Amino acid sequence: MSQKRAVPFQPQQIVCLEYKQTYLYAEVVQDIRERQMCWVRPLCLKTPDHLTDLREGADIVWYSDAFRPALDTEVLPLLTELPTKAEPVQTPGTVLNQFMRQVWQQQHVKTPPHD
Numbered sequence: 001m002s003q004k005r006a007v008p009f010q011p012q013q014i015v016c017l018e019y020k021q022t023y024l025y026a027e028v029v030q031d032i033r034e035r036q037m038c039w040v041r042p043l044c045l046k047t048p049d050h051l052t053d054l055r056e057g058a059d060i061v062w063y064s065d066a067f068r069p070a071l072d073t074e075v076l077p078l079l080t081e082l083p084t085k086a087e088p089v090q091t092p093g094t095v096l097n098q099f100m101r102q103v104w105q106q107q108h109v110k111t112p113p114h115d
Helices: 072-084 092-107
Strands: 014-020 021-032 037-046 051-053 062-063
Touching: 014 037, 021 072, 021 092, 037 072, 037 092, 051 072, 051 092, 062 092
Parallel strands: none
Antiparallel strands: 014 021, 021 037, 037 051, 037 062
């Protein structure tokens, strides 16, 4: 996770959660500062080989320090590609759930104690 932000995310701001070579782009619904969480509406999941449309899926609430503001130059091309190049997904929730599980597991891996 990244360091704490001085400025809260704003509603409708596009943010990114990166894990390995996968990028979850989402729109901020609400930055819940007192809980250090962020309520977001997923837009798409970008991997080196696929672009998955998540706009029909559910919103998520996740640790706000896991997100970073997305750059216009990275988001605008994706949003224009979504209608034409996105991989059709019947259950966007499953794709999002798998990604979030990977992120969760990576963040909570415990290192073995040293002797």
